Amino acid sequence: MSVFADRARQDLQAGNVRMGVNMSLEVEFAGVTFKNPVTTASGTFGSGMEYSEFVALDKLGAVTTKGVANVPWQGNPTPRVAETHAGMLNAIGLQNPGIETLIERDIPFLREHRAKIIVNVCGRSKEDYVEVVERLAQEDVDMLEINISCPNVKAGGIAFGQDPGCAEDITKAVKAVAGQPVIMKLSPNVTDIAEMARAVEAGGADGVSLINTLTGMKIDVARKTFALANQTGGMSGPCVKPVAVRMVYQAAHAVKIPVLGMGGIQNTEDALEFLMAGATMVAVGTANFFHPYVTSEIVDGLEAYVEQEGLSSIMDIVGIVG
Numbered sequence: 001m002s003v004f005a006d007r008a009r010q011d012l013q014a015g016n017v018r019m020g021v022n023m024s025l026e027v028e029f030a031g032v033t034f035k036n037p038v039t040t041a042s043g044t045f046g047s048g049m050e051y052s053e054f055v056a057l058d059k060l061g062a063v064t065t066k067g068v069a070n071v072p073w074q075g076n077p078t079p080r081v082a083e084t085h086a087g088m089l090n091a092i093g094l095q096n097p098g099i100e101t102l103i104e105r106d107i108p109f110l111r112e113h114r115a116k117i118i119v120n121v122c123g124r125s126k127e128d129y130v131e132v133v134e135r136l137a138q139e140d141v142d143m144l145e146i147n148i149s150c151p152n153v154k155a156g157g158i159a160f161g162q163d164p165g166c167a168e169d170i171t172k173a174v175k176a177v178a179g180q181p182v183i184m185k186l187s188p189n190v191t192d193i194a195e196m197a198r199a200v201e202a203g204g205a206d207g208v209s210l211i212n213t214l215t216g217m218k219i220d221v222a223r224k225t226f227a228l229a230n231q232t233g234g235m236s237g238p239c240v241k242p243v244a245v246r247m248v249y250q251a252a253h254a255v256k257i258p259v260l261g262m263g264g265i266q267n268t269e270d271a272l273e274f275l276m277a278g279a280t281m282v283a284v285g286t287a288n289f290f291h292p293y294v295t296s297e298i299v300d301g302l303e304a305y306v307e308q309e310g311l312s313s314i315m316d317i318v319g320i321v322g
Contacts, residue, residue: 024306025299025314027061029258029280030181030206032142034061034116037275037314038299041262041285042067042120042145042185043092047106052113054292059299062116064283065106067147069122070131072098082218082227087237087264088286089216091230094122094150099132103139117141120185122150126173137179144180145260146170148200149187149212161187161212164199171203181206183260186251188240189215193247194254201255208251209260209283211244237286238264245277252278252319266294268301278319 025036039062040048047065048057057063075095082089102119110117119141123129133144148161148170160166161184171184184200186193188211197208213234218227244263252259261279265271266287274282287294306314 037281041283044285058114064118067122087239089233091233134177168199168203175204183207186210197251249277
């Protein structure tokens with residue numbers, strides 16, 4: 001538990017912290033108001049059902065769903081998860097039950113728990129993305145996050161997010177049919193993250209989120225083969241945080257739209273780094289797997305920090321460095 005979360009717990013026990021929405025943590029992101037800047041990273045929190053016994057979903061700024069496609073995806077063969085020093089590799093392959101299940105089951109569940117909803121969207125072609133975004137246009141969700149780290153089958157498998165022109169094009173396509181603000185989730189597996197951020201801004205994005213996972217590999221020495229059936233996987237966890245903070249800083253200084261930062265956040269201090277680097281919101285990912293209470297504790301820790309520093313708003317520290 002971080003020093004700020006511990007302080008918040010002590011204040012709550014002493015009756016010094018009021019319950020309910022803390023206006024000092026409120027943020028506005030792409031025209032949507034969130035009670036605090038903490039959400040979940042797609043693919044690490046399901047659609048909230050698995051974690052609702054650990055975390056009051058309405059305490060978070062929002063719940064970001066697992067990636068959803070126009071049809072169910074089976075994902076990659078196993079093994080598809082491997083531990084690394086200070087992190088993990090995954091090659092899940094965006095397994096998901098498809099858009100219909102999200103609409104019929106997950107959205108009603110999240111609304112029942114009074115959570116703000118960010119739906120992560122994935123696809124293998126521009127048409128896939130457009131179909132899902134168009135289907136969600138009239139649904140009761142607050143924001144969309146478009147995962148452009150997916151392989152573009154029509155471009156030989158290169159990810160949408162690795163080519164600026166492709167990224168701008170798909171941003172324009174989804175914006176043309178979207179009924180909610182659109183965040184474009186950027187891949188870190190590029191030469192210039194600022195160029196990618198500017199490309200999606202030019203395409204009309206309302207915000208950007210980063211970073212997605214870094215491509216990595218692990219060899220199982222005992223078995224003399226790849227640890228993952230897919231050979232490579234996405235590396236996440238504390239090991240990627242310095243890279244993520246640097247990229248968030250660069251993106252925030254390259255565009256005028258807001259940034260949602262993520263990558264290795266496991267406590268309040270980590271979240272504060274991203275906010276100070278220029279992120280308006282933060283997403284917690286891998287830490288959910290080993291500490292299911294982490295998002296709630298970070299919210300408490302941010303509240304304690306704002307009080308300790310005498311800030312009028314958490315926004316006072318956004319982009320404070322550089």
